[in-house]
Amino acid sequence: MSSLKQLLGIDLPIIQAPMAGVQGSALTVAVSNAGGLGSLPAAMLDLTALAGELRTITAQINRPYNVNFFCHTTAAPDAMHEARWREVLAPYYTEFGIDPATISAGGSRMPFTDDVADVLEAFRPPVLSFHFGLPAASLLARVKSWGSKILSSATTVEEALWLEARGVDAVIAQGLEAGGHRALFLTSDLTTQVGTMALLPQLVRALRIPVIASGGIADAQGVRAALTLGAAGVQAGTAYMLCPEATTSPLHRAALKSDRRRHTALTNLITGRPARGIFNRLMRELGPLNDAPPAFPMATAALAPLKAAAEKIGRDDFSTLWSGQNTSGCREIPAAELTRLLAVHT
Amino acid sequence: MSSLKQLLGIDLPIIQAPMAGVQGSALTVAVSNAGGLGSLPAAMLDLTALAGELRTITAQINRPYNVNFFCHTTAAPDAMHEARWREVLAPYYTEFGIDPATISAGGSRMPFTDDVADVLEAFRPPVLSFHFGLPAASLLARVKSWGSKILSSATTVEEALWLEARGVDAVIAQGLEAGGHRALFLTSDLTTQVGTMALLPQLVRALRIPVIASGGIADAQGVRAALTLGAAGVQAGTAYMLCPEATTSPLHRAALKSDRRRHTALTNLITGRPARGIFNRLMRELGPLNDAPPAFPMATAALAPLKAAAEKIGRDDFSTLWSGQNTSGCREIPAAELTRLLAVHT
Numbered sequence: 001m002s003s004l005k006q007l008l009g010i011d012l013p014i015i016q017a018p019m020a021g022v023q024g025s026a027l028t029v030a031v032s033n034a035g036g037l038g039s040l041p042a043a044m045l046d047l048t049a050l051a052g053e054l055r056t057i058t059a060q061i062n063r064p065y066n067v068n069f070f071c072h073t074t075a076a077p078d079a080m081h082e083a084r085w086r087e088v089l090a091p092y093y094t095e096f097g098i099d100p101a102t103i104s105a106g107g108s109r110m111p112f113t114d115d116v117a118d119v120l121e122a123f124r125p126p127v128l129s130f131h132f133g134l135p136a137a138s139l140l141a142r143v144k145s146w147g148s149k150i151l152s153s154a155t156t157v158e159e160a161l162w163l164e165a166r167g168v169d170a171v172i173a174q175g176l177e178a179g180g181h182r183a184l185f186l187t188s189d190l191t192t193q194v195g196t197m198a199l200l201p202q203l204v205r206a207l208r209i210p211v212i213a214s215g216g217i218a219d220a221q222g223v224r225a226a227l228t229l230g231a232a233g234v235q236a237g238t239a240y241m242l243c244p245e246a247t248t249s250p251l252h253r254a255a256l257k258s259d260r261r262r263h264t265a266l267t268n269l270i271t272g273r274p275a276r277g278i279f280n281r282l283m284r285e286l287g288p289l290n291d292a293p294p295a296f297p298m299a300t301a302a303l304a305p306l307k308a309a310a311e312k313i314g315r316d317d318f319s320t321l322w323s324g325q326n327t328s329g330c331r332e333i334p335a336a337e338l339t340r341l342l343a344v345h346t
Numbered sequence: 347m348s349s350l351k352q353l354l355g356i357d358l359p360i361i362q363a364p365m366a367g368v369q370g371s372a373l374t375v376a377v378s379n380a381g382g383l384g385s386l387p388a389a390m391l392d393l394t395a396l397a398g399e400l401r402t403i404t405a406q407i408n409r410p411y412n413v414n415f416f417c418h419t420t421a422a423p424d425a426m427h428e429a430r431w432r433e434v435l436a437p438y439y440t441e442f443g444i445d446p447a448t449i450s451a452g453g454s455r456m457p458f459t460d461d462v463a464d465v466l467e468a469f470r471p472p473v474l475s476f477h478f479g480l481p482a483a484s485l486l487a488r489v490k491s492w493g494s495k496i497l498s499s500a501t502t503v504e505e506a507l508w509l510e511a512r513g514v515d516a517v518i519a520q521g522l523e524a525g526g527h528r529a530l531f532l533t534s535d536l537t538t539q540v541g542t543m544a545l546l547p548q549l550v551r552a553l554r555i556p557v558i559a560s561g562g563i564a565d566a567q568g569v570r571a572a573l574t575l576g577a578a579g580v581q582a583g584t585a586y587m588l589c590p591e592a593t594t595s596p597l598h599r600a601a602l603k604s605d606r607r608r609h610t611a612l613t614n615l616i617t618g619r620p621a622r623g624i625f626n627r628l629m630r631e632l633g634p635l636n637d638a639p640p641a642f643p644m645a646t647a648a649l650a651p652l653k654a655a656a657e658k659i660g661r662d663d664f665s666t667l668w669s670g671q672n673t674s675g676c677r678e679i680p681a682a683e684l685t686r687l688l689a690v691h692t
Contacts (some may be wrong), residue, residue: 132487157608177541186371191611191625191634195523197562197571198671202608205674216543225543225571248447262503262548265537279537288537327545 004210004232007169008127008149009064011035012343014223015172015212016335017237018129020044020109021320022252025053026245027335029060029316034336036343037127039066043109047119054123064126066151069112071132071185072273075295077105086302088292092318096309103305107270109297117142124148132273133159133185134166151212153183155181156192160203160211172235173203175215179238179324182266183273190266190274190289196226204230218329224345236342239329243338251316255280261327270320272299281317350556350578353515354473354495354617355410357381358689360569361518361558362681363583364475365526366412366455367666368598371399372591373681375406380682382689383473385412386475389455391504393465400469406416412497415458417478418537418619419643421641423451432648433636442655449651455617463488470494478619479505479531480512497558499529502538506549506557518581519549521561525584528612536612536620536635541641542572550576564675565645570691582688585675589684597662601626616649616666618642627663 004013016031018041031038040057042050057065060109086100088094110116112135120128120143129151134140144167150296153172154160160171175196182193194202196215203211210232217226223234241256243249248256255261255278263279264308267288270277273296274289282303286292293299307318331338350359353484362377364387365639386403388396394505403579418558432439443449456462458481466474466489475497480486490496490513499518500506506517520529521542540548542561548625549557556578563572569580587594594602601624612620613634619642620635628649632638639645653664677684 045657173545175541177544192609194671195521195562196543197521197541197568198523198564201564201568201672202674216541218547220546221575222543222547225574228571228574229567263538324544325540326547 004212006169007210008037010037012341013227013233013346014339014340015039015066015233015235015250016240016339017068017180017214017235017236019241019246019322020241022241022248022322023246025056027240027243028057028065029247030243030335031339032061032063032065033198034339036339037064039068039129041068042116043068043070045110045113050116051119054119054125056134058123066127066129067120067125068129068131069116069135070109071130071135072109072111072296074111075230075298077298078294081294082302083300085292085294085299088286088290089302089306092306096306098305098309100302103224103302105298106301108300114139114194121146127151129172130147131181131183134163134168137166140166153214154203155182155184155199156186156194157202157206159184159186162209164207164209168209170210170212170232171203171207172212172214173200174230175199175213177216177325179216179264179276180259181271181273196231200226200231216324218324218326218328220344221341222326222329223342227346234342236329238327239331239338239342240335241323242332243335244332245335249311249319251314251319252321255316255321256323256330258315261323264323264325267298268293270303272296272301276324278321278323280319280321350516350558353556354383356383358685359403359573359579359692360579360685360688361385361412361579362586362685363560363581364412364593365583365587365668366451368587368594368668369592371402371500373589374403374411375462376589376591376681377586377685378407378409378411380685382685383410385414385475388462389413389416389458390412395466396462400465400471404469412473412475413466414472414475414477415481415645416455417476417481418455418457418642420457421644423644424640427640428644428648431638431640431645434632434636435652437665438652441483442652444651444655446648448585449648451479451644452647458485460485467492473497475518477527477529480509480514483512486512499560500549501530501545502532502540502550503552503668504532505532505668506553508532510553510555514555516558516578517549517553518558518560519546519577521545521559523562523671525538525610525622526558526668527617527619543575546572546575562670562672564672566688566690568672568675569688579686582675584670584673585677585688586615586681586684587669588676588678589681590678591681595657595665597660597665598667600660600671601667602669607669610669610671614639614645616645621668622670624667624669626665626667629680
């Protein structure tokens with residue numbers, strides 16, 4: 001535990017999980033200033049926006065923070081697959097009066113590239129975390145040369161060993177309970193994915209570097225339990241989604257406060273990669289895991305106008321409602337207070 | 347914690363999970379005599395065998411023990427579904443030189459009935475645990491009238507509230523990591539199933555009665571973590587499978603000691619209901635979840651000769667290899683010693 005605090009220069013062993021789409025720098029700043037490690041999700045920011053957020057963060061805090069990136073390879077557009085996806089969505093286009101001819105193709109998740117590293121270099125973020133593995137070796141060496149500490153998520157023992165061998169400073173054990181995108185990158189077989197209670201002790205046993213627990217940890221008891229299982233710290237996301245600093249949409253907040261929050265599923269309908277969110281109409285009608293969506297992140301474009309049209313009339317039928325399986329720790333309190341509450345037994 | 351020990355009259359807050367097929371009374375006796383709650387799985391015992399095991403147990407211990415039953419309704423034989431299942435298995439029958447005409451239909455898991463209660467009445471077991479819900483109200487009232495304490499497993503908040511409303515004495519929170527049959531009974535939607543780290547705190551919060559944690563708990567740290575999350579005790583199964591008192595087959599033991607143990611899946615291929623076991627050839631080739639198997643427990647008959655033929659040549663292609671997602675606590679030590687080790691931090 002103290003090793004992680006030392007490694008990252010933080011006072012509390014709490015990492016706020018980066019959550020693209022429901023937060024910007026305000027949450028990062030609040031958590032880091034409270035003594036945890038605030039995270040900025042960069043996957044949905046263009047280079048200008050990224051630089052702007054980093055300026056905001058560095059102007060407001062003088063403590064470590066984390067910037068998170070996705071490490072996917074953007075798939076080449078696949079016209080046939082895109083057409084099939086739109087065919088599956090056709091009844092919805094009719095229902096909402098949308099002309100699919102007006103929808104451009106494309107994705108909305110940026111991978112980590114040299115251009116991104118160019119922006120980062122001026123800031124040299126204290127911590128960088130990656131999802132879906134790691135960037136290419138040369139790019140990783142470049143960011144490490146600045147002194148940035150490197151984290152990445154593992155969903156299996158194999159992935160954890162792979163990350164350790166490539167020089168990450170700590171591994172995040174992403175249990176199956178976690179909300180948002182599954183980090184899996186050495187396999188696409190979802191039967192390999194295991195719960196936190198099973199994954200965490202196996203990674204602690206297999207690795208020499210610190211292991212950070214994530215998935216289903218929502219309160220101080222959960223943090224204490226994870227530390228008991230050998231975690232050096234905890235990454236919590238869902239618990240922060242109702243904080244005033246989060247940009248969680250009103251529909252998303254409503255779902256997180258209703259009994260619907262009890263039922264999440266892994267779905268590939270939103271982006272093309274499996275991610276956990278609150279069960280909604282799209283998942284119910286197409287099945288949460290479906291062959292139709294094109295490769296990540298190309299599924300997003302065809303869905304965007306449906307999402308917008310439904311949200312305009314107060315419905316989350318097509319919305320991104322990321323959530324972990326344990327929403328019992330969601331609190332409408334400032335993120336600094338939540339961070340201190342999470343760490344109260346550490 | 348003390349409430350569960352008081353409720354069940356045990357010294358250690360450890361329940362050995364009933365595991366039909368890999369244990370008989372020897373494991374029950376060893377665990378109960380060590381101060382935990384040993385369990386006898388009765389789903390695969392006929393009435394005579396059940397009475398025999400109960401005589402063995404009561405002759406060897408003077409402490410509480412648990413007898414476990416399945417609460418399914420045996421489905422009527424469905425010739426069309428059975429034929430489809432055999433058609434899917436046909437290539438395997440050819441490969442192993444089996445004439446499917448010689449295979450009788452039927453299942454091999456006994457539900458809880460008045461006949462079973464007649465056998466139990468002479469013994470009045472201190473604890474009865476049920477899987478897949480509860481027996482009919484009159485039958486439940488009958489066994490409760492003897493003073494037997496009643497446990498049953500819940501996989502969702504809804505199931506836990508349902509069980510509490512029907513008068514169980516404690517609920518077992520069966521996290522998704524758990525080996526063997528999923529207890530789910532109010533739904534068949536597997537997306538409702540959640541990890542222990544998420545399920546346990548939600549049940550603790552929702553119920554007034556004690557909650558017992560299960561799924562992925564394999565060692566003393568796991569037990570301590572579960573108690574930290576509010577569990578009154580722990581039910582552990584997988585950890586006991588290599589104990590000398592378990593009747594785990596040599597092939598099953600070999601799989602549990604190999605790296606294959608890292609990959610389990612929920613499969614309905616073995617019995618028709620989803621259960622977690624080590625990934626094997628049948629799961630790989632048919633997909634672990636498949637529409638072909640007839641209703642529980644009717645899938646077993648058609649598979650039995652394949653299982654036997656493959657095992658005869660040292661292969662577990664069709665074997666039942668139940669296991670939880672955390673095998674790191676499996677130890678080849680006497681069950682009494684394992685029980686004490688599990689409880690060392692309680």
